Amino acid sequence: MKISIGNDHAGTxxxxxxxxxxxxMGHTVTNYGTNSEDSVDYPDFVHPVAEDVENKKADLGIIICGSGNGANMTANKHQGVRSALxxxxxxxKLAREHNDANIISIPSRFVAENLATEMVETFVNTDxxxxxxxxxxxxxxxxxxx
Structure with a gap:
């Protein structure tokens, strides 16, 4: 599966x-960064992920920012994107099963790293x-x- 990922400084x-x-797990991941903890603007890293999903260059997307809200709002401006916080x-699991979400937005300041990984694994493996x-x-x- 092709997956695009983008994050701001809170999600590196x-x-x-x-x-x-x-x-x-065998997935191909396109990283739109940032790769630093220096302050950046999340839309600069979320729009490319949403564009990949919108244009079917990626099957799914993962976006990460401090609250998850700004990234989620940004992604949902794109046609055909259903981003779920x-x-x-x-x-x-329900975002995929019931809403056909194609991007998961993760609030890095509110979930532990191991929980974030478990959520992504569930998201990717749920139809x-x-x-x-x-x-x-x-x-x-x-x-x-x-």
């Missing part, structure tokens, strides 16, 4: 650990259930209501 350590785990394994959930996912893209 997490990104390295997650990237190593994914590669050991996750803080435990069950939420990560969308479809069925009744497909109808709901189909209604996510914005439409004008006049």
């Amino acid at each position: 350590g997490y990104k390295e650990m997650i990237k190593e785990k994914l590669e050991s 996750c803080w435990n394994v069950e939420i990560a 969308f259930e479809g069925g009744r959930h497909q109808r709901r996912v189909d209604k996510i893209p914005a439409k004008k209501y006049c």
Whole structure:
């Protein structure tokens, strides 16, 4: 599977650990960094991940920032992206099963590194259930209501 990953300064350590785990599982990982703990602007590293998912250059994306919120909001501006802010394994699993999420947003200041890795592993290994959930996912893209 092709997976793109991006992070701000709050997620550098997490990104390295997650990237190593994914590669050991046989996945191809594109790293959009940052590779430093120097302060940066998260959109600069999230947009490339969302673009990869949007353009089907990546099957899934992983984004990491301090709260996970800014990264999540940024990713969800892209067509076809369904980014889910996750803080435990069950939420990560349900985001894939019920919402067909294709990007996981991780709040590095609120989850332990081992939990972040477990969430990513669950996210990557869980399939969308479809069925009744497909109808709901189909209604996510914005439409004008006049």
